[in-house]
Amino acid sequence: MSSSKQHLIDLTVDTLERCSSFKHGTSCKTILYRLRKEHGLNIRQWKRIYALVMQTRKYASLLQETLNMLPETLRNSLYSSFRRWFLWLFLYDLLLGKNEIQSVMNQKEVLFSPENIALLRRCLESAQKRIPLTAQPCWQAENIYVYGRVNYVSSSLESVISNLEQSGYRRKRAKRKRGMGSNEFWLDCVVSGLLVFPRHSKIAQHSLVRHQRALVIQDKSSCFVAQGFDAPLGWTIVDACAAPGNKSMHLISRGIEQYGESFYQHPIRVIAIDRDKERFALMHRTIHEHGYDAFIETRNVDFLKWSCDDCQGIILDPSCSGSGLLNRNWTDDLEENLQEKESQRTRLKHLSNFQKKMLRHALCDFANCCRVTYSTCSIYKEENEMVVYEVLNQVQGLGWKLVDFLPQWPRRGWKDPLDSEQAAFCVRTDPKLDHTNGFFVACFERTLHERNIRQSYE
Numbered sequence: 001m002s003s004s005k006q007h008l009i010d011l012t013v014d015t016l017e018r019c020s021s022f023k024h025g026t027s028c029k030t031i032l033y034r035l036r037k038e039h040g041l042n043i044r045q046w047k048r049i050y051a052l053v054m055q056t057r058k059y060a061s062l063l064q065e066t067l068n069m070l071p072e073t074l075r076n077s078l079y080s081s082f083r084r085w086f087l088w089l090f091l092y093d094l095l096l097g098k099n100e101i102q103s104v105m106n107q108k109e110v111l112f113s114p115e116n117i118a119l120l121r122r123c124l125e126s127a128q129k130r131i132p133l134t135a136q137p138c139w140q141a142e143n144i145y146v147y148g149r150v151n152y153v154s155s156s157l158e159s160v161i162s163n164l165e166q167s168g169y170r171r172k173r174a175k176r177k178r179g180m181g182s183n184e185f186w187l188d189c190v191v192s193g194l195l196v197f198p199r200h201s202k203i204a205q206h207s208l209v210r211h212q213r214a215l216v217i218q219d220k221s222s223c224f225v226a227q228g229f230d231a232p233l234g235w236t237i238v239d240a241c242a243a244p245g246n247k248s249m250h251l252i253s254r255g256i257e258q259y260g261e262s263f264y265q266h267p268i269r270v271i272a273i274d275r276d277k278e279r280f281a282l283m284h285r286t287i288h289e290h291g292y293d294a295f296i297e298t299r300n301v302d303f304l305k306w307s308c309d310d311c312q313g314i315i316l317d318p319s320c321s322g323s324g325l326l327n328r329n330w331t332d333d334l335e336e337n338l339q340e341k342e343s344q345r346t347r348l349k350h351l352s353n354f355q356k357k358m359l360r361h362a363l364c365d366f367a368n369c370c371r372v373t374y375s376t377c378s379i380y381k382e383e384n385e386m387v388v389y390e391v392l393n394q395v396q397g398l399g400w401k402l403v404d405f406l407p408q409w410p411r412r413g414w415k416d417p418l419d420s421e422q423a424a425f426c427v428r429t430d431p432k433l434d435h436t437n438g439f440f441v442a443c444f445e446r447t448l449h450e451r452n453i454r455q456s457y458e
């Protein structure tokens with residue numbers, strides 16, 4: 001390695017270490033800006049260091065996860081031979097960057113033999129599946145759209161569109177969504193009655209949303225549950241973790257859209273439960289304000305301590321890590337993420353145990369229930385496929401099986417532990433690709449009691 005290249009790498013590692021040890025006050029960017037003056041760097045050198053520092057920080061959790069997956073002996077040799085931030089910088093450059101550093105390493109390169117590099121690549125692939133959030137450089141809030149669903153209790157698609165057009169909005173019919181003006185919108189092709197607006201749209205301030213409640217802001221992924229649940233007329237559906245009530249209201253709204261006048265003769269009824277006092281109060285108010293009182297009954301109880309015999313469906317959307325939500329700044333959280341990794345794992349374990357308990361209760365303790373959806377806004381397998389797999393194995397004796405949910409949506413669940421067919425029945429959204437929050441839904445059905453409860457009003 002030329003001494004100047006070696007110097008730049010040392011400087012990059014020093015900067016990474018300084019950035020990681022700052023607590024409050026000096027930001028990483030400030031440290032980087034000072035660097036140029038402090039070390040008399042030319043602009044090219046400074047830009048290179050800047051890029052390497054930012055990229056290595058962005059991917060550090062993923063790179064650590066990659067290291068965690070290596071055989072212990074190799075991992076320990078790497079740990080004892082290199083500084084932590086050097087290791088991450090080197091791995092970033094080797095696996096995700098321009099591979100400039102490897103060629104100038106002259107010591108200990110035996111640790112980076114072609115076999116070990118191939119092994120690192122395989123570990124990176126597995127790590128990307130485990131913590132895809134750090135592998136998604138363009139997963140930022142700017143990537144998602146704003147979604148507004150028509151509230152069919154008080155309005156209709158035609159009336160909302162005409163109101164929007166009168167107030168200067170323009171419906172875009174072409175497929176190309178790039179370069180959308182802030183006053184443009186288009187209709188979603190998966191969720192009916194869902195309007196899509198660009199991120200910078202001011203639709204949330206429009207009177208259709210704020211005063212008339214004809215349009216409800218709700219992420220597309222969260223609309224999947226009611227869209228795919230396809231509730232038959234006359235059913236009673238328990239929304240087990242309902243606050244602030246989005247999915248309960250969407251179920252009714254969707255019913256009105258789907259069945260028209262027949263809905264009012266044999267309405268779908270929702271029992272919306274939440275155990276949290278404050279969230280419950282907010283939900284109760286929201287349901288009232290949006291005009292759903294006649295169809296949604298609210299209960300401030302613990303779902304685990306409650307049951308009923310006259311419901312046919314349950315939607316279960318329990319508390320989760322929220323790792324699919326886009327309004328979190330993962331890069332800025334990085335230091336805490338790394339330091340708190342262990343406590344995060346413990347938290348995830350607790351959450352998934354709680355989720356399994358809730359799902360078991362939904363599937364085992366409601367005698368006439370024959371359709372249950374399980375959903376989270378988490379991207380972690382531990383809260384999604386693994387919960388479904390474990391509980392499904394425990395309840396199969398009761399006749400439950402996974403069924404194909406929202407088949408028109410292309411992104412499906414992950415295999416292992418689910419088999420290919422089961423995984424393909426589940427729905428996932430990818431925040432990087434789908435312009436929505438990260439979300440997961442699985443649907444369970446059984447036919448045991450269907451004869452007794454299915455009502456054919458349609």
Ligand SMILES: C[S@@+](CC[C@H](N)C(=O)[O-])C[C@H]1O[C@@H](n2cnc3c(N)ncnc32)[C@H](O)[C@@H]1O
Pocket residue numbers: 222240241242243244245246247248273274275276279301302303304317318319320
């Ligand atoms: C992800 S949020 C639900 C969001 C809601 N489904 C919606 O779309 O508007 C989870 C909710 O579950 C509630 N919750 C957690 N444990 C519960 C339990 N044992 N019984 C009832 N509600 C519970 C929480 O208070 C929280 O409001």
